[in-house]
Amino acid sequence: MRRYDLQVHTDVSPCSRNSPRDVVDAALDAGLDGIAITDHDTLDGYEAVAALAPDDLAVIPGVEVTTTQGHLLALNVSEVPPMADPLAVIDRVHDQGGLAILSHPFDSLREHYTADLEAIAKRVDGVEATNSRCVLPRFNRRARSFAESHGLAITGGSDAHFPMEVGRACTISDRPVLEAIRARATRTDGRGGYVSGHVATKLSDALSLLDV
Ligand SMILES: [Zn+2]
Numbered sequence: 001m002r003r004y005d006l007q008v009h010t011d012v013s014p015c016s017r018n019s020p021r022d023v024v025d026a027a028l029d030a031g032l033d034g035i036a037i038t039d040h041d042t043l044d045g046y047e048a049v050a051a052l053a054p055d056d057l058a059v060i061p062g063v064e065v066t067t068t069q070g071h072l073l074a075l076n077v078s079e080v081p082p083m084a085d086p087l088a089v090i091d092r093v094h095d096q097g098g099l100a101i102l103s104h105p106f107d108s109l110r111e112h113y114t115a116d117l118e119a120i121a122k123r124v125d126g127v128e129a130t131n132s133r134c135v136l137p138r139f140n141r142r143a144r145s146f147a148e149s150h151g152l153a154i155t156g157g158s159d160a161h162f163p164m165e166v167g168r169a170c171t172i173s174d175r176p177v178l179e180a181i182r183a184r185a186t187r188t189d190g191r192g193g194y195v196s197g198h199v200a201t202k203l204s205d206a207l208s209l210l211d212v
């Protein structure tokens with residue numbers, strides 16, 4: 001079985017302090033077979049990580065797109081989808097042959113989805129059912145049951161913004177992960193409920209204000 005962390009940020013996201021080297025080292029330490037680089041509305045972090053990764057660590061180019069509702073993971077894309085309504089973003093991802101995954105869709109403490117859920121479910125490829133930064137268990141539970149009731153693939157990702165978070169949640173598959181998502185043949189591992197990433201974010205924000 002292969003294990004992929006399908007949501008990893010790097011320091012091209014203003015909220016992350018993960019250098020490309022940190023990301024590669026942390027992924028190897030976690031024993032992962034692959035990671036998706038999913039910075040906020042940019043692909044700029046991907047190349048540096050891919051260049052440092054050994055051959056046995058797959059690096060998937062991705063973007064965590066800001067939609068008019070929640071965040072959306074665009075995997076295997078070469079252009080940044082525009083910030084738009086979720087249905088339009090999903091179409092732009094598919095135009096490029098990419099996969100569209102709802103990111104922490106029901107985490108009401110962060111960006112989340114409340115409208116057009118049936119229409120979105122008909123178009124999207126999968127749902128992030130395990131996000132390690134979802135503080136309350138019900139946020140991930142609801143995402144999983146939404147995926148199950150609509151026959152959608154499930155993914156897991158740490159949503160790492162700092163090295164210690166990489167690998168806290170992952171997607172498990174018996175084949176390359178993009179193929180497995182298309183076949184609705186993935187499982188997830190790991191859990192939500194970690195608060196240390198959020199604490200690190202607050203601390204990092206405070207240090208930035210102090211210009212440290
Ligand atoms: Zn962020």
Ligand SMILES: [Zn+2]
Nearest residue numbers: 064071103104
């Ligand atoms: Zn997000």
